[in-house]
Amino acid sequence: MTLPRMxxxxxxxxAALLVLAALSxxxxxxxxxxxxxxxxxxxxxxxxxxxxxxSFGHALYVAIGAYSVAFLAPSIPDAALLLPAAALVATLxxxxxxxxxxxxxxxFFGMLNLALSMVFYSMLEKFYHLTKGTDGIRVPPLTAxxxxxxxxxxxxTVFATALVLALAFGAFARAYLLSPMGEALGAIKTRETRxxxxxxxxxxxxxxxxxxxxxxxxxxxxxVAMTTRHVTPLLSYWTASGxxxxxxxxxxxxxxxxxxxxxxxxxxxxxxxxxxxxxxxQMILGAVLLLVILFARGGIWGxxxxxxxxxxxx
Amino acid sequence: xxxxxxxxxxxxxxxGFGSVVLPGTLSAQAPAxxxxxxxxxxxxxxxxxxxxxxxxxxxxxxxxxxxxxxxGGIGGVPIRLFFVDEAPGIDHLVGEFRRxxxxxxxxxxxxxxxxxxxxxxxxxxxxxxxVTLLWDCGTQRIFEERRYQYAFRTQANATPEILAPLLYLxxxxxxxxxxxxxxxxxxxxxxxxxxxxxxxDVLKPGTRVVAELFPRFGATDFSAEVTRLLALRPDVxxxxxxxxxxxxxxxxxxxxRLFERSTFVLPLAESSLERVGRTLPAGHIxxxxxxxxxxxxxxxxxxxLQRFVEGFRRRTNAYPIYPAYHMAQAFSALRAAxxxxxxxxxxxxxxxxxxxxxxxxxxxxxxxxxRIREDGQGLEPQLIGTTxxxxxxxxxxxxxxxxxxxxxxxxxxxxxxxxxxxxxTPEILARVPDAIRAG
Numbered sequence: 001m002t003l004p005r006m007x008x009x010x011x012x013x014x015a016a017l018l019v020l021a022a023l024s025x026x027x028x029x030x031x032x033x034x035x036x037x038x039x040x041x042x043x044x045x046x047x048x049x050x051x052x053x054x055s056f057g058h059a060l061y062v063a064i065g066a067y068s069v070a071f072l073a074p075s076i077p078d079a080a081l082l083l084p085a086a087a088l089v090a091t092l093x094x095x096x097x098x099x100x101x102x103x104x105x106x107x108f109f110g111m112l113n114l115a116l117s118m119v120f121y122s123m124l125e126k127f128y129h130l131t132k133g134t135d136g137i138r139v140p141p142l143t144a145x146x147x148x149x150x151x152x153x154x155x156x157t158v159f160a161t162a163l164v165l166a167l168a169f170g171a172f173a174r175a176y177l178l179s180p181m182g183e184a185l186g187a188i189k190t191r192e193t194r195x196x197x198x199x200x201x202x203x204x205x206x207x208x209x210x211x212x213x214x215x216x217x218x219x220x221x222x223x224v225a226m227t228t229r230h231v232t233p234l235l236s237y238w239t240a241s242g243x244x245x246x247x248x249x250x251x252x253x254x255x256x257x258x259x260x261x262x263x264x265x266x267x268x269x270x271x272x273x274x275x276x277x278x279x280x281x282q283m284i285l286g287a288v289l290l291l292v293i294l295f296a297r298g299g300i301w302g303x304x305x306x307x308x309x310x311x312x313x314x
Numbered sequence: 315x316x317x318x319x320x321x322x323x324x325x326x327x328x329x330g331f332g333s334v335v336l337p338g339t340l341s342a343q344a345p346a347x348x349x350x351x352x353x354x355x356x357x358x359x360x361x362x363x364x365x366x367x368x369x370x371x372x373x374x375x376x377x378x379x380x381x382x383x384x385x386g387g388i389g390g391v392p393i394r395l396f397f398v399d400e401a402p403g404i405d406h407l408v409g410e411f412r413r414x415x416x417x418x419x420x421x422x423x424x425x426x427x428x429x430x431x432x433x434x435x436x437x438x439x440x441x442x443x444x445v446t447l448l449w450d451c452g453t454q455r456i457f458e459e460r461r462y463q464y465a466f467r468t469q470a471n472a473t474p475e476i477l478a479p480l481l482y483l484x485x486x487x488x489x490x491x492x493x494x495x496x497x498x499x500x501x502x503x504x505x506x507x508x509x510x511x512x513x514x515d516v517l518k519p520g521t522r523v524v525a526e527l528f529p530r531f532g533a534t535d536f537s538a539e540v541t542r543l544l545a546l547r548p549d550v551x552x553x554x555x556x557x558x559x560x561x562x563x564x565x566x567x568x569x570x571r572l573f574e575r576s577t578f579v580l581p582l583a584e585s586s587l588e589r590v591g592r593t594l595p596a597g598h599i600x601x602x603x604x605x606x607x608x609x610x611x612x613x614x615x616x617x618x619l620q621r622f623v624e625g626f627r628r629r630t631n632a633y634p635i636y637p638a639y640h641m642a643q644a645f646s647a648l649r650a651a652x653x654x655x656x657x658x659x660x661x662x663x664x665x666x667x668x669x670x671x672x673x674x675x676x677x678x679x680x681x682x683x684x685r686i687r688e689d690g691q692g693l694e695p696q697l698i699g700t701t702x703x704x705x706x707x708x709x710x711x712x713x714x715x716x717x718x719x720x721x722x723x724x725x726x727x728x729x730x731x732x733x734x735x736x737x738x739t740p741e742i743l744a745r746v747p748d749a750i751r752a753g
Contacts, residue, residue, distance in 0.1 A: 027412040133501035135430045230434035234403040279360035
């Protein structure tokens with residue numbers, strides 16, 4: 001079986017497993033919705049990683065998406081309208097910020113993103129009378145496309161939306177990476193001047209990937225807000241951005257399934273670690289990351305695809 | 315710690331994720347059977363800066379659970395604790411809350427130190443129909459913005475905790491004219507200043523605020539602020555900071571003799587006394603978010619207080635601070651509620667029956683008799699004192715203590731705190747009880 005076909009099949013298999021897990025345990029549905037949302041955000045980071053650029057501040061767009069939902073929910077309390085609205089706000093913010101961060105590379109790119117996300121964090125904290133500071137804003141119960149749903153049905157709706165979005169964004173990102181735009185991203189990583197000689201503007205290539213990643217992170221933020229129903233400035237804190245990069249490394253940057261595998265593994269490790277040793281979960285997460293860096297540099301996806309490659313060769 | 319590692323719990327989790335099909339919704343009305351154990355979920359800070367409160371809270375919970383189990387449990391059922399760390403943020407906390415309710419099937423939740431956590435958990439508890447005791451968080455917003463059927467607070471809230479030190483200041487140093495504030499820059503720092511300022515403006519109009527300093531949350535250097543305060547020479551310096559920041563501020567202020575120029579009002583400093591030791595000079599005003607003080611001059615039951623303090627000291631080698639007392643209050647309220655629900659040989663209460671037992675419930679704190687009002691808010695006295703140095707302790711103790719009755723300083727049911735504070739008149743000072751000298 002070829003790798004792309006395996007990727008698609010594996011994606012569907014993972015989706016089916018998620019549904020089964022969510023069916024069997026109600027609280028797992030919540031954890032997995034968050035995992036899918038984070039996976040979508042990390043998928044955006046993956047696009048930038050293809051260009052060799054690490055953003056240490058993508059939690060900014062997650063927070064923008066989440067706070068858009070929180071601010072708009074009292075006037076338009078419908079999930080079907082809030083999700084695209086949040087994505088739009090995040091996309092606009094991404095376009096604006098992308099205009100100048102796409103001029104920078106490597107550490108400057110990463111640090112500028114980090115700085116901007118911390119600026120947003122401080123704003124959420126300081127504009128206390130608007131944002132209620134660190135206490136955060138509660139998202140009221142929402143309707144879905146005009147229908148009033150009870151708690152369990154609404155949770156299923158958000159879970160299903162997250163799953164469909166994850167599959168759609170995954171398929172889109174795969175097509176995008178195989179397209180000339182995606183190949184150009186790879187070229188930024190290897191040697192940018194070659195792109196310029198070919199008449200392609202690296203800035204535009206990076207900018208479009210950046211805007212896409214902001215949109216994905218915005219969707220992720222909206223999903224997180226609809227799931228937890230309470231948003232706090234912590235969503236935009238640097239540790240939240242670090243978490244996204246952590247997931248990208250854990251899952252592996254080689255394929256679009258990586259972010260989702262990474263996010264699911266991350267959330268499950270955290271939940272199980274927190275359940276077994278409530279005050280040592282950070283240590284366990286750290287150990288897992290160290291093991292991945294030392295022994296599986298391609299992440300979970302790297303392990304899987306290496307095995308599949310061997311199988312195809314035999 | 316050991317019970318958290320028991321294998322049965324891991325197996326439960328594994329089984330939960332694997333194949334066991336659990337009902338999608340939990341019926342709060344279903345008649346309940348006497349369980350083999352009473353499961354209590356506790357959310358607290360186990361990491362991060364607020365673990366200075368979270369860890370003593372946890373230690374107190376473990377101590378009390380052991381004590382209760384030695385005495386045969388609650389209603390004959392032994393209790394078991396499940397801890398959750400609040401530090402990773404709301405999405406993790408809300409997920410863990412659900413896991414404890416839906417998978418571990420806890421009977422009661424004790425929610426949160428952080429006000430943000432409480433604001434997120436309380437509506438969730440209502441949706442899941444699970445009795446939740448707000449054991450430590452301070453925000454007054456919870457019961458003023460909405461009514462809850464399943465949530466109860468077994469302690470006071472920010473309004474009495476800030477109004478009491480203000481009244482104490484006005485009673486003991488009535489002639490102050492200028493004030494400066496230095497609070498952490500986050501919700502609590504801003505909220506507490508708003509409460510103070512609103513009350514001060516009606517009780518002592520004309521007081522000049524010479525500086526409003528909000529250094530960032532987690533700051534480690536206050537030298538610029540100290541310089542400014544030295545130059546401004548305010549009569550009073552208010553700080554509702556806590557934990558490492560309060561300790562650092564006290565040390566840096568002491569090094570530069572700020573304590574000699576201004577009177578400090580530190581409503582949360584009871585939790586820092588043992589750590590800062592004699593760095594905190596005598597003659598400054600200290601509160602404890604309630605009437606929590608190991609040398610309480612008039613405890614309702616002196617033996618009970620002493621047993622609690624000594625037990626906690628044996629276990630942790632430190633005096634209990636207010637979160638430990640708050641934890642004791644949550645356990646005491648829970649015991650009283652079960653006793654009430656099981657009165658006259660009634661069957662084991664369902665979630666709804668247990669919740670009903672909390673309305674108007676009276677229970678003992680380590681220092682006083684407390685009551686839960688009809689809106690779910692607990693009525694807790696407030697103890698404020700002035701620091702003094704003695705030979706008996708290597709840290710400052712409280713002297714000239716005033717114990718404020720809760721009715722005097724708590725916002726009445728159904729009213730907004732800020733609106734209520736605006737209706738206060740200086741006559742309230744006449745109703746402040748007399749100070750008690752340390753024994």
